[in-house]
Amino acid sequence: MSTLFILGAAEVSEKQYFLLEKESSSLFQNRDCFDRILNVSSFNELFLQLYNDRTITLPNLYNYERGVSLILYDPDYCDLLKGDKEKNRNQVPVRQVNDFLNKFFPVLNIIALDYRDEKMLDNFFKNLRQEIIISQDRILRLNHWMYHQNEEDIMIDNSTNDEKSFPGCDTNIYSMLKHLSNSEKLLASTISNDNEENLFANSINDNITFINMLLDPNITKNGNFDEIRYLDLLSTWNFNALELTTKELIICGFVLIRKLIKDTNATELQLSDNHLLFLLFTIESSYHQVNKFHNFRHAIDVMQSTWQLCVNLKLTNKVHILLLTMAAIGHDIGHPGTNNQLFKKFNCLLGIKFNNVSVLERFHKQVFQNLIWNQWSNLMKASVNNMNLINEAILATDMAFHSTYVAKLDEIICHRKNILENPGKQDSLKDVEFGSLISFIIKAADISNVTRSLIVSAKWAFLITLEFKDSCSLEKYHEDYEISTQTLCDDAVKDKLEIKYSDVNYVEKIFNILNSKCITTDDLTKKYPAIPGGQIFFINTFAEEFFTKLAKVFPELQFLSDNVQSNKKFWLNKLNSEN
Numbered sequence: 330m331s332t333l334f335i336l337g338a339a340e341v342s343e344k345q346y347f348l349l350e351k352e353s354s355s356l357f358q359n360r361d362c363f364d365r366i367l368n369v370s371s372f373n374e375l376f377l378q379l380y381n382d383r384t385i386t387l388p389n390l391y392n393y394e395r396g397v398s399l400i401l402y403d404p405d406y407c408d409l410l411k412g413d414k415e416k417n418r419n420q421v422p423v424r425q426v427n428d429f430l431n432k433f434f435p436v437l438n439i440i441a442l443d444y445r446d447e448k449m450l451d452n453f454f455k456n457l458r459q460e461i462i463i464s465q466d467r468i469l470r471l472n473h474w475m476y477h478q479n480e481e482d483i484m485i486d487n488s489t490n491d492e493k494s495f496p497g498c499d500t501n502i503y504s505m506l507k508h509l510s511n512s513e514k515l516l517a518s519t520i521s522n523d524n525e526e527n528l529f530a531n532s533i534n535d536n537i538t539f540i541n542m543l544l545d546p547n548i549t550k551n552g553n554f555d556e557i558r559y560l561d562l563l564s565t566w567n568f569n570a571l572e573l574t575t576k577e578l579i580i581c582g583f584v585l586i587r588k589l590i591k592d593t594n595a596t597e598l599q600l601s602d603n604h605l606l607f608l609l610f611t612i613e614s615s616y617h618q619v620n621k622f623h624n625f626r627h628a629i630d631v632m633q634s635t636w637q638l639c640v641n642l643k644l645t646n647k648v649h650i651l652l653l654t655m656a657a658i659g660h661d662i663g664h665p666g667t668n669n670q671l672f673k674k675f676n677c678l679l680g681i682k683f684n685n686v687s688v689l690e691r692f693h694k695q696v697f698q699n700l701i702w703n704q705w706s707n708l709m710k711a712s713v714n715n716m717n718l719i720n721e722a723i724l725a726t727d728m729a730f731h732s733t734y735v736a737k738l739d740e741i742i743c744h745r746k747n748i749l750e751n752p753g754k755q756d757s758l759k760d761v762e763f764g765s766l767i768s769f770i771i772k773a774a775d776i777s778n779v780t781r782s783l784i785v786s787a788k789w790a791f792l793i794t795l796e797f798k799d800s801c802s803l804e805k806y807h808e809d810y811e812i813s814t815q816t817l818c819d820d821a822v823k824d825k826l827e828i829k830y831s832d833v834n835y836v837e838k839i840f841n842i843l844n845s846k847c848i849t850t851d852d853l854t855k856k857y858p859a860i861p862g863g864q865i866f867f868i869n870t871f872a873e874e875f876f877t878k879l880a881k882v883f884p885e886l887q888f889l890s891d892n893v894q895s896n897k898k899f900w901l902n903k904l905n906s907e908n
């Protein structure tokens with residue numbers, strides 16, 4: 330859905346509406362592109378609308394990831410931060426608004442323009458219809474996210490591996506290069522303590538009470554959410570992120586992180602409730618809601634399992650638990666829902682930037698690190714080891730290095746066997762080192778969906794199967810059409826663009842399946858017969874050995890291995906009954 334925001338006091342909006350009536354204006358000629366027109370009196374009202382729309386129960390048609398939205402306003406008119414009518418206070422230049430939108434609403438397709446700038450409006454509308462088509466097609470959208478680049482993107486100086494930052498791309502749709510580029514600008518503004526940037530951030534933090542956006546009647550008690558209820562939910566392995574609304578996922582992140590901060594007793598790490606929620610809303614706006622598996626729901630699921638593994642392992646360092654849990658929330662930030670091979674195979678700029686090694690993980694690490702520096706710098710300043718721990722944990726989730734971690738488990742098992750059989754005899758092998766422990770925990774959490782209860786595991790399996798299918802479709806699309814990995818807005822293909830992989834009804838169908846209380850694992854495997862085979866492959870190739878050896882090193886985690894075995898039995902029976 331595409332929204333047109335008319336921003337400014339009534340007088341201004343009358344002028345802007347005038348544009349809607351002026352037949353010669355590009356706005357008039359393209360007004361049919363918008364599904365709705367909203368008149369807002371200030372940026373605070375605009376941001377409240379964006380945040381509230383992002384937390385609509387899924388399938389959310391107003392997530393600003395399908396369609397392209399436009400904010401029209403008069404930068405010279407009024408104090409747009411609060412909507413006062415006084416003239417010439419707090420004028421907000423267009424560049425500053427777009428900078429803010431890109432940094433704090435990264436995955437949203439939305440841009441602000443001065444309503445008087447006909448040239449910019451004409452330029453915006455020139456590509457709008459194609460961009461809307463791209464944003465509503467699963468594969469065209471994926472292609473754009475991963476491969477869009479504009480000619481100004483600075484090429485990499487490969488000889489020195491000098492990682493240069495990238496200017497923003499020329500598109501109104503999300504792209505990973507644009508996300509990375511804006512993330513680096515965010516870091517730069519943090520370091521330079523850019524007060525323009527702070528103007529908005531401070532205004533949001535001062536004028537928006539985030540908790541009020543979460544207090545739905547059906548999830549609150551006496552006007553507040555039931556913190557105990559959510560902490561209880563988070564404290565069991567029966568946690569099911571799939572049955573929670575986006576608001577509840579944010580609440581889960583909030584109550585857990587707030588608890589973990591308190592547990593550290595570290596005054597320098599304290600963060601106000603509103604600031605913590607501002608950070609969580611920004612993280613939510615950095616994950617793609619349109620992704621089936623790699624979305625904010627997966628992030629909160631991995632956050633919960635990371636914390637529970639720390640509890641089961643009786644980790645004592647409260648700061649480490651907080652850092653690991655934060656790494657879990659951010660470990661897949663901006664994930665496109667595909668895989669590293671598709672960066673390397675099509676030789677795209679983002680892959681080259683990271684030398685085609687752990688492209689996704691290094692992207693997540695850089696984007697998350699810059700966000701934390703901007704919104705929670707104390708967590709970073711407290712110790713240089715804090716960011717290193719978060720970075721190491723995020724990089725450890727690259728499955729390309731999975732066998733390295735299994736080999737480390739083998740080494741520890743062998744070391745302990747040697748000690749048992751030859752007490753007192755030293756060997757060159759090592760027991761669990763801190764770095765390995767961090768990696769083992771977040772790796773186990775990242776694939777812990779296969780250790781959940783059968784029906785929960787089956788629903789995650791259903792979602793990742795759909796995502797694998799999209800990756801295959803993207804690969805085929807490139808091979809069939811030999812589409813340049815640059816952009817699908819090139820003139821050569823512009824008029825051929827059509828929606829083949831629409832996902833509006835598709836998403837509706839998915840959430841009907843996930844939300845139905847009566848769906849069984851049998852129903853899922855009947856509808857999607859590829860699931861059992863995919864699960865057996867993944868369990869046999871990765872999960873079974875990893876969790877078996879993890880349990881040998883950490884007997885407290887035996888339940889993970891038992892759950893995998895139990896789920897595997899079901900998948901094998903399914904597979905055998907189908908053959």
Ligand SMILES: Nc1ncnc2c1ncn2[C@@H]1O[C@@H]2COP(=O)(O)O[C@H]2[C@H]1O
Pocket residue numbers: 726727728775776778779789790793863864867
């Ligand atoms: N249930 C599952 N079935 C198949 N593959 C999975 C499953 N869970 C996780 N994975 C894979 O494990 C990978 C862990 O890293 P990623 O999240 O990048 O991508 C994940 C998937 O490719």
